[in-house]
Amino acid sequence: xxxxxxxxxxxxxxxxxxxxxxxxxxxxxxxxxxxxxxxxxxxxxxxxxxxxxxxxxxxxxxxxxxxxxxxxxxxxxxxxxxxxxxxxxxxxxxxxxxxxxxxxxxxxxxxxxxxxxxxxxxxxxxxxxxxxxxxxxxxxxxxxxxxxxxxxxxxxxxxxxxxxxxxxxxxxxxxxxxxxxxxxxxxxxxxxxxxxxxxxxxxxxxxxxxxxxxxxxxxxxxxxxxxxxxxxxxxxxxxxxxxxxxxxxxxxxxxxxxxxxxxxxxxxxxxxxxxxxxxxxxxxxxxxxxxxxxxxxxxxxxxxxxxxxxxxxxxxxxxxxxxxxxxxxxxxxxxxxxxxxxxxxxxxxxxxxxxxxxxxxxxxxxxxxxxxxxxxxxxxxxxxxxxxxxxxxxxxxxxxxxxxxxxxxxxxxxxxxxxxxxxxxxxxxxxxxxxxxxxxxx
Numbered sequence: 001x002x003x004x005x006x007x008x009x010x011x012x013x014x015x016x017x018x019x020x021x022x023x024x025x026x027x028x029x030x031x032x033x034x035x036x037x038x039x040x041x042x043x044x045x046x047x048x049x050x051x052x053x054x055x056x057x058x059x060x061x062x063x064x065x066x067x068x069x070x071x072x073x074x075x076x077x078x079x080x081x082x083x084x085x086x087x088x089x090x091x092x093x094x095x096x097x098x099x100x101x102x103x104x105x106x107x108x109x110x111x112x113x114x115x116x117x118x119x120x121x122x123x124x125x126x127x128x129x130x131x132x133x134x135x136x137x138x139x140x141x142x143x144x145x146x147x148x149x150x151x152x153x154x155x156x157x158x159x160x161x162x163x164x165x166x167x168x169x170x171x172x173x174x175x176x177x178x179x180x181x182x183x184x185x186x187x188x189x190x191x192x193x194x195x196x197x198x199x200x201x202x203x204x205x206x207x208x209x210x211x212x213x214x215x216x217x218x219x220x221x222x223x224x225x226x227x228x229x230x231x232x233x234x235x236x237x238x239x240x241x242x243x244x245x246x247x248x249x250x251x252x253x254x255x256x257x258x259x260x261x262x263x264x265x266x267x268x269x270x271x272x273x274x275x276x277x278x279x280x281x282x283x284x285x286x287x288x289x290x291x292x293x294x295x296x297x298x299x300x301x302x303x304x305x306x307x308x309x310x311x312x313x314x315x316x317x318x319x320x321x322x323x324x325x326x327x328x329x330x331x332x333x334x335x336x337x338x339x340x341x342x343x344x345x346x347x348x349x350x351x352x353x354x355x356x357x358x359x360x361x362x363x364x365x366x367x368x369x370x371x372x373x374x375x376x377x378x379x380x381x382x383x384x385x386x387x388x389x390x391x392x393x394x395x396x397x398x399x400x401x402x403x404x405x406x407x408x409x410x411x412x413x414x415x416x417x418x419x420x421x422x423x424x425x426x427x428x429x430x431x432x433x434x435x436x437x438x439x440x441x442x
C-alpha cells in the first residue's frame with residue numbers, strides 16, 4: 001500500500017491496527033498484541049470499553065461541536081465538576097484542551113499572566129528538572145529536561161533552567177538516607193531561585209513520578225513537601241505535570257496525593273480520555289482564577305477544540321468508570337502484583353538494575369553491570385532492540401534510551417490498562433522477560 005502519512009519514523013512500514021479488545025490490539029492480519037504500555041500510558045480502560053463507547057454515541061446524537069467563545073456544554077461542565085470534586089486542595093477550575101502538551105502550554109501562559117495581573121511583571125523565569133519531559137510544543141519542550149528532544153530545537157526555546165531530578169537509584173550517596181537525599185536535591189531549587197533572583201522566577205514544574213524520559217521514577221518521601229515549602233517561601237507557583245502519571249495511573253486519581261501536597265496548577269491528559277478522544281486539561285487554584293477574573297477578566301489563550309463536547313463526554317464516562325464504578329481501587333492492588341511478578345522474574349537478572357514505580361506505572365532500568373550500575377554503550381541501542389523483540393512476541397511496551405543524561409542508559413516503561421487480570425499480569429511479565437532475555441541473554 002502506498003502511504004501518504006508523514007509518520008513518526010519516515011522509513012518505517014507499520015502494521016495497521018484494526019481492532020481493540022480489552023488489553024489487546026489486533027492488526028489487519030489478525031495478530032494480537034498485548035498493550036503493556038497502554039500506548040503511552042493512555043489506554044487505562046483498555047480497548048472497546050462499552051460505557052465509553054455508549055457515551056460517545058449518545059453525545060454524537062446530541063452535539064458534536066460548539067465553539068467555546070459562544071457556548072459551554074453539558075459534558076464539559078459535568079466533567080469539570082467531577083474533576084474538581086476529587087482535585088487537590090485549593091484547585092477550583094478546569095481548562096479543557098486536547099493534549100498534554102497543550103495543557104502544559106496553558107499552564108505556563110497562565111502562570112505568566114497571573115503575575116502580570118498581580119503587579120509582578122518581572123517574574124518570567126521557569127525552573128524545571130533534568131531528565132523530565134513536559135511535551136513537544138515549544139514552551140513545553142523548553143520546560144522539559146529531555147536533552148535529546150531539545151537539542152536541535154534549542155535556538156527556538158525560551159530560557160529555562162534545570163536542577164537535579166530525584167533519582168534515588170542513581171544519585172543518592174552511600175552515606176545518605178533516602179530522606180536526606182531528597183532534601184538535598186529539593187534544596188537545589190532554593191539555590192537556583194537565589195542564583196536567578198527570587199523576584200524573577202514565576203514557576204517550578206515537575207512530574208510527581210517521572211515518565212517517559214527516565215522510566216517511572218518515584219520521589220523519595222519528603223521531597224515534594226520540601227519543594228512546596230520553597231515555592232511558598234519565594235511566592236513561586238508549583239506546577240505539577242501529571243499528564244502521564246495522573247488520572248489513577250499511580251494508584252490515586254492525582255499522583256501528588258501520595259506525596260501529601262497540593263499544586264497551584266496541575267496538568268492532566270492521557271488517562272483522562274483513555275484514548276477514546278483527544279483531551280487534556282489544565283487545573284488551577286481559585287486564587288489564580290480569581291486574579292484573572294478580577295483583573296482583565298480574560299485569559300489570553302485558547303484553542304479551536306477547547307472543551308470539545310465529544311471529548312468531554314468520553315472523558316466523563318472514563319472518570320465515572322474510575323471513580324463511581326470503583327475501578328481505581330484495584331490499581332494499587334494490581335500494581336503490587338505486577339511489581340512482585342517483575343521482582344520474581346527479573347530481580348536477579350545481571351542486566352536489570354532497578355525495578356521501580358507506583359501503581360500500574362512501572363520501570364525496568366537496564367544496565368551493563370549490576371554492581372557498578374554502568375549503562376550500556378548507547379551505540380548498542382539496547383532499548384530499540386528490546387522494543388523490536390517484544391513487538392515480535394506480540395507485546396507493546398515503551399523502551400527508551402538516554403535514561404541517565406539524554407544519551408546513556410536504557411529502560412522499559414510498563415503502563416498496562418487498569419482492567420488487567422492476574423493471568424494477564426503473568427502473561428505481560430513473561431513476555432517482557434523473554435524480550436529482555438532475547439536481547440540480553442543470561
